[in-house]
Amino acid sequence: MSIFNIFKKNELNSPVLHKQKRSLQLEKLNALLNQKLPKETKEKIEQEIYQVKSGDIGEKQVLTVLKNSHMPMYILHDLYLKEGGLHSQIDFLVIARKLIFVIECKNYSNHVYVNAKGRFSILKKDNSQMLIDDPVEQNRRHMELVALLKPDMKKRLRSVVVFTNPYMKVHDEKAPAEISRQLMTADRLLEFFRKQQADSRLSELSDEEMKQCADFFKEKHTKNPVDYTEKYFQTEKPAEEKKAVPVKPVLPRTAVQKPVVVNHAPPKQKLPGMRCPKCRKSLQKSSDGMFYCPGECGMKLGQVFDHKLTETELRNLLGGKTIQCSTQAGMTLVLPDKIQKEWKGKTVYEWKTKLLSKK
Numbered sequence: 001m002s003i004f005n006i007f008k009k010n011e012l013n014s015p016v017l018h019k020q021k022r023s024l025q026l027e028k029l030n031a032l033l034n035q036k037l038p039k040e041t042k043e044k045i046e047q048e049i050y051q052v053k054s055g056d057i058g059e060k061q062v063l064t065v066l067k068n069s070h071m072p073m074y075i076l077h078d079l080y081l082k083e084g085g086l087h088s089q090i091d092f093l094v095i096a097r098k099l100i101f102v103i104e105c106k107n108y109s110n111h112v113y114v115n116a117k118g119r120f121s122i123l124k125k126d127n128s129q130m131l132i133d134d135p136v137e138q139n140r141r142h143m144e145l146v147a148l149l150k151p152d153m154k155k156r157l158r159s160v161v162v163f164t165n166p167y168m169k170v171h172d173e174k175a176p177a178e179i180s181r182q183l184m185t186a187d188r189l190l191e192f193f194r195k196q197q198a199d200s201r202l203s204e205l206s207d208e209e210m211k212q213c214a215d216f217f218k219e220k221h222t223k224n225p226v227d228y229t230e231k232y233f234q235t236e237k238p239a240e241e242k243k244a245v246p247v248k249p250v251l252p253r254t255a256v257q258k259p260v261v262v263n264h265a266p267p268k269q270k271l272p273g274m275r276c277p278k279c280r281k282s283l284q285k286s287s288d289g290m291f292y293c294p295g296e297c298g299m300k301l302g303q304v305f306d307h308k309l310t311e312t313e314l315r316n317l318l319g320g321k322t323i324q325c326s327t328q329a330g331m332t333l334v335l336p337d338k339i340q341k342e343w344k345g346k347t348v349y350e351w352k353t354k355l356l357s358k359k
């Protein structure tokens with residue numbers, strides 16, 4: 001360091017990037033495609049893979065713009081924040097000299113229309129308009145969470161929604177100014193930053209304050225626990241167990257919530273059509289509701305960890321379907337495959353499992 005730099009307070013003059021680790025989104029989705037699933041479910045998953053990939057392309061475009069800005073800023077990419085009951089996946093949090101920009105990227109392929117009330121819609125092929133999720137409102141919730149975590153920075157927060165698909169156009173001529181100001185394409189982003197900062201009467205943050213703020217949010221970042229299995233698998237469980245599911249699916253759940261059926265079946269009831277996957281003997285049910293194989297094959301088919309399988313769950317497994325259930329270990333995926341284990345000197349067989357999220 002030269003002696004002159006001692007008197008120079010702020011030296012940061014280019015962007016610093018902090019990229020969070022992606023939560024293996026694509027890997028998880030691709031793994032699901034290899035499972036036995038209904039055709040429609042596979043199509044939905046393929047569509048989501050496509051969306052994740054094209055979303056990534058859009059975000060990379062924004063990232064390139066930010067990285068080449070020659071502006072002092074901390075760029076936090078792909079931030080997942082959680083506080084209280086709230087959680088937000090933030091595409092970019094940019095900490096600049098005066099302001100903090102919360103950026104939501106959208107890669108819509110259709111033209112977007114914003115009406116005088118600020119409602120967002122797209123034009124369908126038959127020329128009818130379809131309302132879509134409001135990205136400004138979505139980003140407002142992101143900002144709320146950021147402000148909740150760091151109240152001292154609340155006044156510096158600015159919302160930006162960037163449309164990354166170059167083939168679409170946003171028709172926001174009629175939109176309220178407050179909303180249209182936040183909407184832009186990636187090539188306008190830096191101009192917007194510069195103008196907003198120049199117009200702002202807030203004090204400048206020092207290098208140290210900017211770094212502290214970036215470190216704070218880096219620390220707050222947690223892995224996004226999006227549970228794709230939750231989204232795509234039909235699990236039929238009593239209503240009581242459903243409460244334990246930690247993450248709300250983004251898409252509407254397809255499973256039907258069935259009432260709890262009290263089973264008055266006599267003990268050791270024979271179960272038509274349910275045969276042991278190991279030795280093909282007809283299964284039985286004990287008085288405490290546990291399914292078991294009466295043979296000596298060693299197949300422990302009635303439970304997964306501490307979870308007693310319901311008849312529906314077991315029938316799904318026997319029919320080659322994957323199910324998921326809540327166990328002592330956490331949300332667990334149960335595959336219709338057997339694994340061999342040694343237990344107290346005997347060879348036993350259990351359902352193959354994958355832990356989706358720890359408790």
Ligand SMILES: [Zn+2]
Nearest residue numbers: 276279293297
């Ligand atoms: Zn058996």
